[in-house]
Amino acid sequence: xxxxxxxxxxxxxxxxxxxxxxxxxxxxxxxxxxxxxxxxxxxxxxxxxxxxxxxxxxxxxxxxxxxxxxxxxxxxxxxxxxxxxxxxxxxxxxxxxxxxxxxxxxxxxxxxxxxxxxxxxxxxxxxxxxxxxxxxxxxxxxxxxxxxxxxxxxxxxxxxxxxxxxxxxxxxxxxxxxxxxxxxxxxxxxxxxxxxxxxxxxxxxxx
Numbered sequence: 337x338x339x340x341x342x343x344x345x346x347x348x349x350x351x352x353x354x355x356x357x358x359x360x361x362x363x364x365x366x367x368x369x370x371x372x373x374x375x376x377x378x379x380x381x382x383x384x385x386x387x388x389x390x391x392x393x394x395x396x397x398x399x400x401x402x403x404x405x406x407x408x409x410x411x412x413x414x415x416x417x418x419x420x421x422x423x424x425x426x427x428x429x430x431x432x433x434x435x436x437x438x439x440x441x442x443x444x445x446x447x448x449x450x451x452x453x454x455x456x457x458x459x460x461x462x463x464x465x466x467x468x469x470x471x472x473x474x475x476x477x478x479x480x481x482x483x484x485x486x487x488x489x490x491x492x493x494x495x496x497x498x499x500x501x502x503x504x505x506x507x508x509x510x511x512x513x514x515x516x517x518x519x520x521x522x523x524x525x526x527x528x529x530x531x532x533x534x535x536x537x538x539x540x541x542x543x
Contacts, residue, residue, distance in 0.1 A: 338372050339425035339539045342463075344416075344456070344476075345377040345405035346434030350514070351386035353401070353434035358473045358513045359408045361524045362428055365531040374424065376414045377405035378455045383437040401438050416459040425539040427463050428531075431474025431513045440482055450482040457483065467507055469534045473527060474513030497522035500530045509534050 343362055347353020366373045378401055385397040406413050414420045421427070429435065441451045452460070460483045463470060472480045474493070481487045489510045492501040497517035501510045511530040513523050 337539075338370050339535065340374050340423055341366050341371045341534075342374050342376050342421060342424045342427040342459075344427060344429050344435075344439075344459075344479075345375055345401075345408055345413075346430070346432060346438045347377075347382055347399070347401045348404040348407045349386065349388055349434070350432045351388055351391065352382055352384055352399075352437060353404050353432055354408060354430045355432035355474060355514060356408060357520060357523065358432065358527065359430050361527045362430060362473060362531065365524075365528045366428075366535075368528075369531060369535050371531075371535060374414055374420070375405065375409035375412060376416050376420065376459075377402045377409075378439070378453050379415055380438065380453060382434065386433075401434070416455040418458075418462070421459040421462055424463065424468065426469040426471070426534055427459070428534075429470070429472040429476030429479050431472070431476045431515070433475060435475050436478045439479055452479065452482055469507040469509065469537050469539065471509035471511070471530050471534050473511050473530070474515045476513075477510055480508070496526075498525035498529070500526055500533065502530075502533050504537065507537060 345354040363373045382399045385394045489501040493515040509530050511526040
């Protein structure tokens, strides 16, 4: 069987969407192990647009999460709906600031409760209800933490990028990505290990 694994994107770009490198390395790791990656992004506006050369916000510019994520997915992109996530055996939450800025409300607002986009929350509820594995890379852990209302891998983002954390009982997995190291090779190793652990956990199939 070739399991279908969702890859949740929040745009395109580390500062205002999904980290491009973490996204591509995840897609590559999945494909190398015979999985069928399914890129998913909600059709919602981005919180802001950031110039990735200067790090400054481009005032007045507007972009859509789904349109930007389509750059990574090369046009092969789904939206989070029951007809899509009902076919998944696992899900990976990609890092980048977009996961906190776009997929949740209350970014950088002290004391404000994080609220997850309803379509994304519905997908997480469905997969967790069926005990499907969920992995997170880098800042993708912020979404998992908001959903669970507890950090499942506290402090793990400070680990070296090639060291993963896993909770087989709850079927949760984590790779630090670029939070753990600036070296692409180490980030790739960590993501590869996380994907291998997820796919080795005994996935249920829908076929």
